Amino acid sequence: MSDKITNELQELLKANVVTEETAEKIRQYFDQKQQGNQNNLSSVFGILGAILVGLGVILVFAHNWDTLSRLTKTLLSFLPLIIGQLFCGYSIFKKSESSAWRESSAVILFFAVGSSIALIAQVYNIPGNLNSFLMIWMLLCLPLVYLLKSSIVSLLYLTGITYYGCNANYFTYPSAYSYYYWLLLLGIAPHYYELLRTKASSNFTLFHHWFIALSLVICLGTIANKNGNLTALSYMSLFTIFYFIGQTPFFEKQKLKNNSFLIFGKLGILYMLLLYSFKWFWDRSIYNRASLSETFFSIEFIIAFLLTTFAVVLFYKKNSQTNFSEISILELAFLTNILFFIPGYEFSIVANGIVLAIGISEIKRGNKLNHLGIVNFGLILTTILITCRFFDTDLSFVIRGILFITIGLGFFLTNYLMFKKRNRNEK
Template sequence: MSPKITNDLHDLLKDNIITAETAEKIKAYYSQKESGSEHKLYLIFGVLGAILIGLGVVLVFAHNWDNLSRLSKIILSFLPLLIGQFASGYSLLRKSENNAWRESSAVFLFFAVGTTISLIAQVYNIPGDLSSFLITWMLLCLPLVYLIRSSIVALLYLIGITYYACNTNYFSYPNAHSYYYWLLILGIVPHYIQLLRTNSQSNFTLFHNWFVSLSLLICLGTIAHRNENLLYLSYMSLFTIFYFIGESSFFKNLKLKNNSYLIIGKLGILYLLLLYSFKWFWDKSIYNTISAKDTFFSTEFLTAFLLTLFAAVLFYAKNSKTKFKEITIFDFVFLTNILPFISGYEFSLVANGIVLAIGIAEIKRGNTQKHLGILNFGLVIITILITCRFFDTNLSFVIRGIVFIAIGFGFFATNYIMLKNRNRNEK
């Protein structure tokens, strides 16, 4: 505990402001807090040390690799793996409750597996591509997540399978598809659920929330085959599902930075609605597909249908608890997957109205809750919408300038009024 806190406690006791029992509780609180900070530092430096050692070993091998015999290459190829297994075994048997030991040894073993696979393949000239290497590496390292209870390896696994999906589909399209990704991500689900149940406020859980949501967001596009223009339907449903997850009682009680689903869901919905508001967007819409059969029986449409159905289930689950009395505009957004089939060009007008309604609703909510962040978020939405409309109109620069000046004054006025009311209430 810092000397300043100790001196402050001594003064508070001397002036009879707090009791001795309260002082002891405060000392215990700060001692535990400082101990937790030190533990985090040990964990961070331990993992960084394991990564640097692994990279150093690889560089030493690479420098002298061509001068070694085949037997020497084989021995050195398995050496990092043996060291990693020994360290992990020691962590399990002797340091099972020490997170720094477990995470550091697991991370070292994770990279050792990848190093050994690549070196042995090089020694024996085993053919293969990056995708097959990544999927083999990730599958071999997945058990580490559960045997050593390593959350960092789980995050590295998520990065690995995401890159595998991108490399297989985006970088090699249309020669291959990475459907295995959807099976691979299921392997991390039990560990993720356990983290949410036991330690929802931890940094590990925070990173898992963001990594899982971003991985799904990036890899949803891998389902594209011949009807890529239908992907926006799937993404709208995915963003809506994220929004409903973020609005659930469990995630809503978390800090905003921990609630990646709510942040990504809301921003994604607004981005797509703004995209829908442009008439040129519908020039490449579903109406340009080859035939109705190609549209309704495509992988993209079936995926969008299933995601929309799931969003409808979450809509009912969220609002049935309040007997549908607290429905927001965001709750209805998944229905926009139906409206474009009526008339895409006319739907651009509907999208403008939805975005405007969302902006006004956020301003009203911010004003009701006396929350400047929410109020300014609503103002930003309306500002972006007006800016987008400038690209669709032939208004003069003078009129555009006047509108922006008015919006700027609106920002200042609303914030000033709210701050003034807040100060008045505090008095």
């Protein structure tokens, strides 16, 4: 505990503001907090040290690699793996209570596994591709997450399988196509659940929120194949699911920066609505691409249907508690998915109206709560909508200029009135 807090406690004791028992509880609280911060700092430096040591060893090997015999190369290929396993064994049996040791040794072994696979394949010219290498590497390292309770390896694993999903479905499509990413993602689910249950407020849990949400957003598009235009339905429903998850009691207690699902959900829904607001988007009707049977039995439609059904369940669960009296426009946005099954692009008008209504409602909500950030968010959303129409309509430059001037004046006037109201309330 810092000297400043100790001195403050002494003054409070002398002034009889707190009792000796209360002061002791305060000391214990700050001592535990300081110890936790020191452990976190030790973990961070241990992980960084492990990564630097691993990179250094690889560079040393690489510099002298061509001059070595095949036997020497083989032994050196397994050396990082052996060292990593020794560190992990020591951490499990001797330092099981030290998160710094567990995380550092797990990171060393994680990179050692990858380097050993690559080196052995290079020494013996074993054929393969990046997809198989990433899958084998991630599968071999997944047990580290549970044996050593390593959250940093869990994050590295999420990064690895996300890159695998992109490489197998985006970068090499149509020569390669794989759904294994989704099975690999399930492998990390028990660890994520354990973090939510036991370490809800830790930094590792915070990073898992962001990594998982980002990974899902990136790799959902990998389901696209012959009916790729249907993927928009899946994304709208996924963002809606994120939005409802972000509004659950667990995440509502978190700070906004920690609530990745709410941020991804809200911004994602608005992005999809803005996409829906363009006429060219509706020109790509599903009826122009495939027959009804091909559409309804495609993997894209099945995933979109399941996600939309789940979004409906979450919508009902949230709003049934308030007898559907507090429904926001944003929560109903995913129902625009049904517009895909009505030919024509005129429904871009509906999307424009929804975005405009959301922008106005955000301005009203921010004004009611006296929250300048919410007000400006509503104004920015309205400005983005008008900017989209700037490139999507045949309005004259004079009218467009007047619209932008009006929006700019609206920014200045709204912020001025909000500041004036806030100053008046403070007085």
